[in-house]
Amino acid sequence: MNLDPLEIIIHIINIIALFAILRFLLYDPIHSFMASRAQNISSRLDEADEAKENALKAKEMYDALISDSEEASEKKLAEIIIKANADAEAIVENANDRANAIISDARGSAEAERKDILDSVRGDITDISLKIAEKILSREISESDNRRIINSYFDGRE
Template sequence: MAWHWESTVYAIIAFGILYWLLNKYAFGPLFAVMEKRRQLVLEQMNTAETSRKQAEQSMEEQKAALEQARKEAYAIIEQARVTSTKQAEEIVQSAKSEAARLKEDALKDIDSEKNKAIAALRNEVGGISVKIASKIIEKQVDEKSQEQIIDQYLKEVGSK
């Protein structure tokens, strides 16, 4: 087997032409498609990262909103508790003042009735005294009969 240098030169020239044709018509479009694919993958990765960050931010916002809602709910419950306690105290205080007023009215009524009874008793005692005096004047009796007359009238008053 003999080595022919012309064949080697032809093979190198053919390889160069083939490489140039492939580079011009095949590698260019192939590399362009691969570059587009690489750009698409990078873009999708960036979009996914942005979406992930937005999702995290949304989640943080939702957590903050939920925490704020909890705080507001606790504040409303506490305010309702304070309001109900205040209303209960107001109701108790109102009931106490109403009871005191009713007691005062009852004491005034009792005092009034007592004064009426005393006045009536004075009138009656006055009338009895007048009757006793008139009986004493009529009879001009001694001390023993005077005591009997007084006892008799006291029994009459006691039975009324």
């Protein structure tokens, strides 16, 4: 291999010229492209951070709304349960009042029927006593005759 100093100098000049041309043609456009890309990425990251903050604020707002609605629904449910219990108590009280009225009416009817039966039985007993006394007084009879008359009268009534 021949190393001619002139060729080495030409190669060094070519390399320097190529470096200068490439720097002029490639470095500045690539550098500006990379700078704009870095700025674009930075702005997108800022937008992402802002969107994240907005999402967190919206989440907090919706969590508060959910909490409020849960509290409201629990309160409404408690009111409904209280009203249902009051309605149930009113229904039971009304039913008890009606049952007591029915029982009272039944007792009154039973008492009236009992009085009617007692009056009827008293009347029958009175009639029987009068007829027995009439038969006893119509003739003088012995005690055995009295028993026979009474027994025959009661046997005839059955």
